[in-house]
Amino acid sequence: MTGRRNRRRAALLIAPLALFLGVFFFWPLATMLAQSVSDPAVGRVLPLTSAAIADWDGQGVPPPEIQRAFATDLHEATDDLAVGDMVRRLNSAQSGFRSLMNKTLPAVREDVDVDLASLDRKWSNPAYWQAIRGAVSPLTDRNLLATMDLERNAGGEINRMPAGSSANGAIILRTLVVSAIVTLCCLLIGLPYAMIAASVTGWRRAVLLGAVLLPLWTSLLVRTAAWFILLQDSGLINGMLTGLGIVDQPVQLIFNRLGVVIAMTHVLLPFMVLPIYSVLATIPANLMPAAASLGARPLRAFWRVLLPLALRGILSGVLLVFMTAIGYYITPALVGGANDQMISAVITQYATGSANWGMAAALGVVLLALTLVLYACYGWLSREDAVRLS
Amino acid sequence: MSHSGIRFDNVSKAYGNLRVVEGLDLDIAGGEFVSLLGPSGSGKTTLLMMLAGFEDVTSGRILVDGALVNDIPTYRRDMGVVFQNYALFPHLDIARNVAFPLEMRGMGRADIRQRVDRALEMVQLLHLRDRRPSQLSGGQQQRVALARALVFEPRVVLMDEPLGALDKQLREQMQLDIRAIHRRLGVTIVFVTHDQQEALTMSDRIAVFDKGRIQQIGTPREVYDRPANRFVAEFIGETNLLAGTVETAENGGTAVSLSDGTRIEGRSPAGLARGSAALASIRPERARLHAARPAEGNALPAQVTDILYQGSHIRVDLKGADGQLTVHLDRSAGEPAVGAPVWLGFAPDDCWIISP
Ligand SMILES: Nc1ncnc2c1ncn2[C@@H]1O[C@H](COP(=O)(O)OP(=O)(O)O)[C@@H](O)[C@H]1O
Numbered sequence: 001m002t003g004r005r006n007r008r009r010a011a012l013l014i015a016p017l018a019l020f021l022g023v024f025f026f027w028p029l030a031t032m033l034a035q036s037v038s039d040p041a042v043g044r045v046l047p048l049t050s051a052a053i054a055d056w057d058g059q060g061v062p063p064p065e066i067q068r069a070f071a072t073d074l075h076e077a078t079d080d081l082a083v084g085d086m087v088r089r090l091n092s093a094q095s096g097f098r099s100l101m102n103k104t105l106p107a108v109r110e111d112v113d114v115d116l117a118s119l120d121r122k123w124s125n126p127a128y129w130q131a132i133r134g135a136v137s138p139l140t141d142r143n144l145l146a147t148m149d150l151e152r153n154a155g156g157e158i159n160r161m162p163a164g165s166s167a168n169g170a171i172i173l174r175t176l177v178v179s180a181i182v183t184l185c186c187l188l189i190g191l192p193y194a195m196i197a198a199s200v201t202g203w204r205r206a207v208l209l210g211a212v213l214l215p216l217w218t219s220l221l222v223r224t225a226a227w228f229i230l231l232q233d234s235g236l237i238n239g240m241l242t243g244l245g246i247v248d249q250p251v252q253l254i255f256n257r258l259g260v261v262i263a264m265t266h267v268l269l270p271f272m273v274l275p276i277y278s279v280l281a282t283i284p285a286n287l288m289p290a291a292a293s294l295g296a297r298p299l300r301a302f303w304r305v306l307l308p309l310a311l312r313g314i315l316s317g318v319l320l321v322f323m324t325a326i327g328y329y330i331t332p333a334l335v336g337g338a339n340d341q342m343i344s345a346v347i348t349q350y351a352t353g354s355a356n357w358g359m360a361a362a363l364g365v366v367l368l369a370l371t372l373v374l375y376a377c378y379g380w381l382s383r384e385d386a387v388r389l390s
Numbered sequence: 391m392s393h394s395g396i397r398f399d400n401v402s403k404a405y406g407n408l409r410v411v412e413g414l415d416l417d418i419a420g421g422e423f424v425s426l427l428g429p430s431g432s433g434k435t436t437l438l439m440m441l442a443g444f445e446d447v448t449s450g451r452i453l454v455d456g457a458l459v460n461d462i463p464t465y466r467r468d469m470g471v472v473f474q475n476y477a478l479f480p481h482l483d484i485a486r487n488v489a490f491p492l493e494m495r496g497m498g499r500a501d502i503r504q505r506v507d508r509a510l511e512m513v514q515l516l517h518l519r520d521r522r523p524s525q526l527s528g529g530q531q532q533r534v535a536l537a538r539a540l541v542f543e544p545r546v547v548l549m550d551e552p553l554g555a556l557d558k559q560l561r562e563q564m565q566l567d568i569r570a571i572h573r574r575l576g577v578t579i580v581f582v583t584h585d586q587q588e589a590l591t592m593s594d595r596i597a598v599f600d601k602g603r604i605q606q607i608g609t610p611r612e613v614y615d616r617p618a619n620r621f622v623a624e625f626i627g628e629t630n631l632l633a634g635t636v637e638t639a640e641n642g643g644t645a646v647s648l649s650d651g652t653r654i655e656g657r658s659p660a661g662l663a664r665g666s667a668a669l670a671s672i673r674p675e676r677a678r679l680h681a682a683r684p685a686e687g688n689a690l691p692a693q694v695t696d697i698l699y700q701g702s703h704i705r706v707d708l709k710g711a712d713g714q715l716t717v718h719l720d721r722s723a724g725e726p727a728v729g730a731p732v733w734l735g736f737a738p739d740d741c742w743i744i745s746p
């Protein structure tokens with residue numbers, strides 16, 4: 001009795017949280033997942049065709065019943081917006097559809113029984129019918145395949161897209177490469193930094209940690225803009241390099257890969273330093289002296305004692321930086337060149353530029369999947385670690 | 391295997407303006423067990439850290455087997471160190487912890503296994519070789535640390551208050567264990583402690599520290615029975631100190647007259663001048679209580695102020711002419727009554743006279 005009441009009370013207490021998660025997390029996520037595989041443009045306008053064409057074997061020109069159903073659907077379609085969507089969708093599957101439909105639509109609207117083949121020779125070409133058959137299903141994997149530069153041919157087999165027609169695979173690869181480079185840079189700087197911060201005390205430690213934390217409290221946009229100022233041709237760094245006579249031409253530091261790596265490393269460094277530092281701070285101070293007294297040279301003591309003990313922090317830092325890096329948008333967009341845009345920028349382009357929500361969602365799914373896989377790795381590794389250390 | 395002698399030659403250490411060890415000379419023979427005993431902050435750890443190579447020497451020389459080690463890095467000094475909080479490697483199991491110094495020396499696997507097992511057997515922990523340090527009790531961890539510091543047969547073993555974190559019973563057991571291991575291996579041990587009982591129990595010799603200087607170095611008997619100065623007399627064990635003036639000082643036999651005119655006789659180191667101020671130190675367990683003035687030896691009138699039962703003995707607090715006195719009585723001896731006037735008697739051999 002009281003148990004049930006308590007449970008109800010508990011449910012009431014977490015209701016705001018559940019509502020928040022539902023509205024701002026699960027619902028958008030579900031929508032995105034649905035978007036990435038939904039393809040209603042054709043099936044919506046051609047309900048009869050969808051039903052009829054399912055049984056067609058795809059050989060030659062479809063039988064008259066199917067042609068008849070298609071003509072009826074077109075005759076009945078009154079929503080011009082929906083028809084426009086359908087034409088765009090079909091044209092992207094088979095070029096030439098737009099002009100074909102421009103010709104066919106008025107004719108069918110006038111007379112449902114018009115003979116399609118005599119109206120336009122293209123209707124005798126099976127490829128157009130196959131395109132319709134491929135597009136009537138409300139579900140599609142074409143967006144997901146396109147993220148990896150794959151497509152289905154007329155026969156439904158998965159093929160590589162013709163070279164140069166899609167850059168999605170290259171951009172995903174680039175995103176992973178840039179993220180990996182940034183993660184490595186963060187590790188190379190962050191590990192010694194965290195070690196120094198953990199080995200000093202008092203005001204020195206406060207200053208070192210403050211220097212890492214300060215950027216974290218500054219807006220991302222401001223930090224990126226600051227790099228913009230520092231890195232440009234007439235910026236501080238180039239000014240110094242030319243002033244000191246190290247180079248006579250300004251070095252190109254911005255709008256290229258180098259600029260992106262520098263700025264992202266700076267922005268993400270705290271996520272490497274803090275987890276490593278927090279683990280190092282828990283390591284007893286006399287383990288390294290103990291290792292030395294037992295005959296370990298500094299480097300061996302580092303490998304055999306400090307590094308294994310710091311591994312959990314290093315792992316957290318690496319995954320945190322990498323997972324954040326693959327979703328980065330503002331920094332590459334501002335300090336990168338055209339060839340340094342990462343997956344997020346492409347998603348933005350699909351979403352706001354070409355209104356291709358399906359592609360934007362599919363790339364989002366890829367990003368989400370990558371992150372989840374990494375997160376699972378992290379969970380697994382840190383569990384192993386916990387088991388081993390307990 | 392012969393064990394190494396250590397020599398500190400005028401060694402000093404300063405942190406900025408803070409002089410922590412000052413002009414220290416100390417000779418430790420090979421195979422000797424020497425305790426550094428002193429209050430907290432007296433520089434014992436600092437001296438040990440310099441010997442281990444964790445801290446630089448500000449001035450002076452440290453020699454091991456006659457060779458200067460000032461500039462030799464820790465990892466080449468070949469000294470086992472046992473820390474107060476064990477400093478075991480948490481990510482390695484017990485066997486790997488003990489194997490660590492052998493692996494650092496590039497020993498073969500079979501040899502390592504054999505040596506590790508022997509070392510763990512010595513500290514009676516062989517059955518726990520696959521556990522992690524966190525799964526062991528404090529006493530067990532300290533024994534692992536001991537095995538790890540001994541397994542590579544170092545020239546010297548240094549221990550910095552290794553038993554400080556253990557409870558009394560375990561501490562006393564470990565004292566005996568370490569003593570037995572020292573006897574068996576004959577290794578040179580430098581042992582830091584602030585516990586005078588521990589130093590007395592374990593050491594061949596004790597170096598008593600105060601303010602970065604050695605106040606006295608000697609066997610447990612010497613530092614207890616013949617303290618060199620007031621600090622040592624008060625730091626090691628309990629004592630009654632009586633102030634007076636030297637009346638006669640002949641070899642061995644010295645007489646002091648106290649402020650109330652009482653004359654007592656005792657022993658003293660050479661060099662006490664007639665007429666100089668002196669302190670007579672009488673250990674509480676060497677004094678007796680008498681109802682009437684005893685015929686022989688020294689006697690002081692006093693009044694009983696309190697009687698405390700201590701288990702192994704009875705402590706009697708007294709008010710003398712010159713302040714508070716304490717006597718430890720056997721339980722078989724008759725107890726006086728509180729408030730009773732008594733005579734406190736002691737032999738000249740049990741009265742040690744030092745300069746204040
Ligand atoms: N790294 C250091 N920096 C400054 N002062 C120190 C340092 N290490 C020890 N000291 C000082 O040196 C003195 C002696 O310390 P220590 O050798 O640890 O004494 P003990 O071990 O006898 O208790 C203390 O006053 C301590 O504050």
Ligand SMILES: [Mg+2]
Nearest residue numbers: 431434435436
């Ligand atoms: Mg100390």
